[in-house]
Amino acid sequence: MFKIQIRSPGGLGDKRAPSFGDSWEVLKNAMWMIYDGRVSELSFEVLFNVVYTLTLRKQGAELYEKIGRFFEEKLHELKISAFETSSTNVLSTLLQVWDKHCESLRLISDITMYLDKVYCKENRRQLIYDMGLEKFRDIILKASKGEVHSQMGKEINNARLGSETVDFQALKSLIAMMETLTDISDTYYLTEFEPSLLQDTRDFYRNFITNYTGEAISYPKEVQVLLDKEREVDAKFLNQDIMIKLSTVVEGILISDNIQFVTEQVVSELLRKDLHSDLRLMFSLSRAPQDKKRLWKQCSQYISGEGMSITGDLTLKKRTQAAVKWTSELIDMKKKYELVLRDIADDDSIDIKAVNEAFAVILSHNGKRNADFLATYLDSLLRSSAAEDLTKLQMEEAIAMFKLLRDKDVFEKLYLQQLSKRLLQQRSPIKLEKHLVNRMKEEVGGSFTLKPEGMFRDISVSQVNNTRFHQSYQVPYAYDMSVLTWTCWPFQQTSNEKQIILPAALEGLKLDYENYYMKTYSGRVLTWAYHLGSLDIGFQFKKSYHIITMPIYAAIIFMLFENHEELTTQDMSDLTNIPENELIRNLLTLAIAPKTRLLKKQPMSKKVLPSDKFRINHSFSSPTTKVKVLAVLSKSESETQATSNNDSPTAEILGERRQCVEAAIVRVLKRNQKLYSDQLFEKVRESVTSRFQLDPGTFHKSVDRLVEREYMQRDPDDSSFYHYLP
């Protein structure tokens, strides 16, 4: 009958326990058998008991040393038999040895459990298992380190090149082994292998870049393919953490290290060829913030380059047309790139920034002309009779440009002039004008819109007055007065208007209105600005009847012919007291301008001399009943306008700027009492930035002047330090 044998050496603390030498022989044999795969022939009980007894007898230290030496012996033997006899792949041999060692180690540490718990813990020694791993690291792995690393590198590079024969499972096991083994304070993988892996990766992709022969525009797609491929390969044998590290390295090589190529060639080409989806790809691939920045900068540079290539078409005869064409081209471009870049950006703010930066550059280049063009563009928008919604939309786009304009004061100058004309001539819907001004106020603040608002007030007050005036006086004519606050309007004050002799009808009206106005607002002085007004006169010419709208001076002249058949220039001057330059200008308008030749001039020349004679041109005709007489520009005026065409702001604007800067300096210094020069500059620059760009030259000149006038003084010890003088 089959019997079960009990192999336990009969209880603990057996007084007849064998000597250390005998016990060690038992253990050593058992460990050999474990390495030979014969574990199932061994009794756990017996072996555990051997270790237990030795440990209890305080022979743990000796046992521990012996086990350590056993591992060394065994591993040396494995090294010789595995690596030096077989010629097969070093990696698979390594793995075989590793697996065998680990398995054996696990079983050995099972039987040495009591040693681990008692001896190792009390004496702060490594556990048997960990000690075995370290022995493996030193004896096997480090001995063949160079070869192992280079073989693995080769395998991985083969995988990147698409080789089919790569054994990913082996690579995975090797990495796992390296992560299991500790070294210094970290894993062997981190201290030894990873640097080599990363270096191999870098070399591989650097090599790719140096040999890159494809077109710039296909680079984003190529990079995407490479990254995908790398990820695919990595996923087969690496964990997430390492994959991320490798991806970062690869991106670093392909994008960050290659950023010059990426920006200067790839991005520019993509923008030039309108390959926006590739551009988007390029952006999403460049994940490092500094790379993204470079890309945005490149976009911005490219756009500003393109914008500056839109030159105002100076061949167009009319300045207005050139301005409108230039501005709308620019607006279209802006819309296009905003669309493109907004699509790319992951947050909403940055796209505007890149485009805005670009347009700020475009607008500051050739600044004065651009400001003029923009104002003119707005003027033509407001004068056009397009639908209100559409106009508002276009206005919005123009305001976005206006925001980016640095020399806002230049713009303001022309804008106010044009606005005043539009208002007085009632050439634009007041609602839209107000809307525009409100929008500007929202964008750049209230100081900018003080004058326009004053103008609107004048206009609306005047309308009320007109109605009242019409109610209280019998007025035979349609008669609109605009009373203007002169500080709000961009006109020079006239002084000699009183002496002008008006035709009787007008004189009466004038007196009536003055009368009315004085009654309403006592203590105010009305000064008449005839040169701003206009008058409609109906007249039967030989062929047709026309209603002619003309400036007041022209009307005064025209009405002289009610009583006179023919007059010389000198006569007219005597009869009306109109200043000579105005008289000549209006005569040129009435007698020379081809479309509105209401007067005949003798002799027929282009110049007006005091002796020239004028009479009504009865043969005048025009295709429309209504005729508008536009005042021609006198020569000197057109000259000033022509000279103002250059880029630098006019002397007048410079003067205003100077005042503005000085005021700002005093304001700032008064608040702070004392400041260093650069702080002062910074604060002043900030406070005027909504109007123009402050340059250090202007600033220093203003400071010098203020010091001279004793608004402030330099510190005696430090000349860059200023004190406010109350």
Next chain:
Amino acid sequence: MRSTDQNFKELCYWCRIGDVENVDRLISTGVNLNDNDEFNNSPLFLASLCGHEDLVTLLLKRGAICDRDRHEGARCIYGALTDSIRNILLKYDISKAVDLKQPFAAHLSSQLNDRGIKSHDLILQDRAGQKVKLHRFLLLARSSHFASQLQSMGDDHIALDLPEDVPPVGLDVISKYLYLVPLLHGISRKDSLAVGRFCKLLGFDGLAEFLEKASDLQDQVEISKLMTEFQHRFTEEARKQMQEFAATVVREKRLVSVTNGIPLDVLHSMKVGPTMPDVFLFVRKRESSEEGFIYPCHRSILTRSEYFKVMFASSFDETTLYRQTQEGILDRTVNFPVVSFPICDCQTAELILSYLYYDRTDIPWQSAINVLRASDALLIDRLKTMTAVAITQSSEFLEMHTVFDVLDVAWEFRLERLEHHVAKTIADNIPFYVTQPSMREAILRSSSMLQTREETDTIELVDDIRYYLLKKYNIDVEDLDEINWDENDGEESITRKDIFTYKSDFQRLENLLQDMNVNV
């Protein structure tokens, strides 16, 4: 119940003192942790009031409740001595499904899913074809219904069918109930009627009673209170069943002689016996005796010992007999191995078994040394601590053993608690001990340990004795200096008398050391 009452009082005492091991030992006797003493204090309140952080954590782990919506819980939180204790209480307060885990219960729960040693040996299936793998012995121990079914079934049968009208959740409820996995919060009201019906059928009366009571309740707080109460009841019920079962294991032991090997037919008859073992434990009668007892045991219980856990999980000879069936459970038709117990003493073995099966921790002092030795060899740390506690608790122990025997044990098994106990005992009767030759020997051994330990320049044993001398007379080190000042006052105070006796005790120890020529 008087005894529980006594245990509870003792528990409250240790909670004040802050003795984690003693509290753990008493909890294992099944004391209701959420009871109150005559002053309406709960053990948790006492522990947190007295500032014993480890103890608070232990009590909470073992199922003490701190619900701040109720008076008792709020009192614990306000009474907490330190912020860190309060934080522990507040953190535990959130868990609704309180896991009342006694260590043996936690081990049982882990066996339901643990496939580490693949010891499941039965498939339980319902009529819908759902299956779950279980242990036969647990069914035997915990359900009379299943026990009778199992006993009439052969080793070659592997599956057991549930009655027809069991609802789909039945399988889950049964297995969780058997393995003491908290399940009450998982039974929906919808199922509770049907579950209750088959519980009665299977003899799970406690569960049936709970479902009945809970169905009348609406208030969630009330329900969770009820759950806690019943979860505790289930654990205690299971402990009793496991106790009975362990008694069966012991009763079924067979005397054998190993001179010619153990006859297989003996093992076979035990294998189909009332405990359905999957391993046999052999205990020699005496050292190097050829005779001994074989106990029919269960691997999934023995693995509570680290020693057996590694043995069964490894691939040494002991595991080579086991096979799995096609269905993925243990094949019971093969022979099971006999493993031997490291101590040649049946009493010790049975004590260890009763600890493993149902957490018995009241170790009789007579067996304490052996149990200590065995639990050290088998790597059962908790039992080691419990046994050390038993030694310190027993006054008879020192009548049979000298204090120096205890010291030997303490050193051999690295039990600091016992070392302190010895030092305290010596301090309490120093005039006697300084005359003992063993005392000198002990001091020499302690100082020789110093060289190997290389810790400080002192002898640990002497240091400990000095410390307990101070404690004995309730003296602070600072007091000594102060007393020197008023020595001339001539005023007889109690303190002064104490100091005086202390000094003479102290001097006795010093004399001894001087005599031995030891520099401390």
